[in-house]
Amino acid sequence: MFPGDLVYIRERNMLITNSSQVAIDLLGKRTRVYSDREESWTTKLCGGERIITFFQHSNKWRSHRKIFNEVFRRSTINRFYPAQYAKVLDLLHSLVATPEHIMQHTMALSQSLMYVTLYGLHINYDDPIARGAAETVDIFGRVFLGGFPTLERYPWLRFMPSFFPGCGFKQIANDLGKKLDDLDILPFERAVNNLKTGTGTSVIAELVLRNEEKPAVIKIIKEMGTASLIAASDTTMSSISSFLLIITLHPDIQVKGQAEIDRVIGRDRLPTFEDRQSLPYVEAIYQEIMRISPPVPLGISHVASEDDSYMGYHIPKGFSPFSLMLFDVKLSMFLSGCTVVPNIWAMNRDPNLYSEPDKFIPERFLDSPSGPFKSVNDIYAYGFGRRVCPGRYIADTTVWLTIAYVLATLDLRKAKDNEGNDIDIPGDFTKTFFRHPMPYISSILPRDAQARDLISATAELK
Ligand code: HEM
Structure with a gap:
């Protein structure tokens, strides 16, 4: 030590x-x-007691975790592949159409993937459910992670009315509780209704069907959906937007990744999960993104x-x-x-493990004795022990697929101003609990006509 x-x-x-x-x-x-978590009055007051992330290490946690493990376990993660192929392809279209909205597009991918995989719902970013969810996730992040300092110091204030001096937090807590209720109920009811009317099935609806006589389990299933929507959003979005920014700032690495895909797969199809083991450099890029830019730097x-x-x-x-x-x-x-x-940030920058730790060097994973194909369980960005991220297999495959698809089809470069000069990209990141790039302008174009055809042709197959 x-x-x-x-x-x-x-x-x-x-x-x-x-x-x-x-x-x-x-x-x-x-x-x-x-394996316990901190207790917080803020969490209790805002209705966060339904979110597994905040549970004590208890039987309640175990029963929620069991459902998470059942839904997102490694052995059946391939049932989500079709949705991942479709949603990542949607991301390519959006990036080319409006590259100035990178952050919205990556968030839309993170959320729409949860809606389709869990609820069987194809929800666009402008659907009221999606807009409500995005707003909730945003407020949730700000409230829970900072907490209400006055309440934490004087917990008895929770008994006072919201007009009592210093009790403005009560109104915010009330509003957030209602929004979380909506997040619990709206997509859940749509999914169950679709099953009943024969309009479509989904993971959630099937779980409900199997547990019809067990209201306590149905409550857990509902809360699993809510916690997934919240936990998946900022994290997946962070990894993907970090990749897009970093690869734009490193065109040499982009070219190497493209060359590997061209050599191994060719130019007439998109990569698939079956190709993963044949693409060590793409894997090294993924590992280096998770190392240099963990979405939750302090875990x-x-x-x-x-x-x-x-x-x-x-x-x-x-x-x-x-x-x-x-x-x-x-x-x-x-x-x-x-x-x-x-402190995942510090672990991933340990100079005893990584030379020049602040530099983006995917080759470090190719050169390491264990090679680039690390188990997802050894990626510190997903946390530790019994509380390790239960969504890590779907997160891992989504981020990898996005990297592979983007490299296969797109060129990401600095945009040009009217005089033809590069528009600088500061490369800044937020300093928030969930860390992600600050919005920036760049140029995102299909690599060539063949790549453009590939994106459109595959889109028609959806
Ligand atoms: C790149 C994407 C993701 C990253 C980097 C990430 C990272 C993390 C981290 C660091 C933790 C805390 C682990 C600990 O306490 O040691 C966590 C917990 C959690 N994550 Fe993820 N996550 C990601 C995506 C997802 C997705 C897609 C889901 C959806 C199912 C999810 C669901 C959860 C849940 C429910 C917890 C709380 C687990 C508990 O307290 O028992 N995460 N995640």
């Missing part, structure tokens, strides 16, 4: 794990101790439910008595154990 691999902030009873080895040892191997904190020790250090469950003397102590911290933050 190196100095700085493990940082303990006593006042907050918070442990920051900056090295992958420590995260694997604690969160990955001692799962009985490190989602785990909480220790027991006292523990590691490498001679004591990791306390309870709240450090020293901090009780500090003025700004959060009351909720009396209740929970040590918060463990997996």
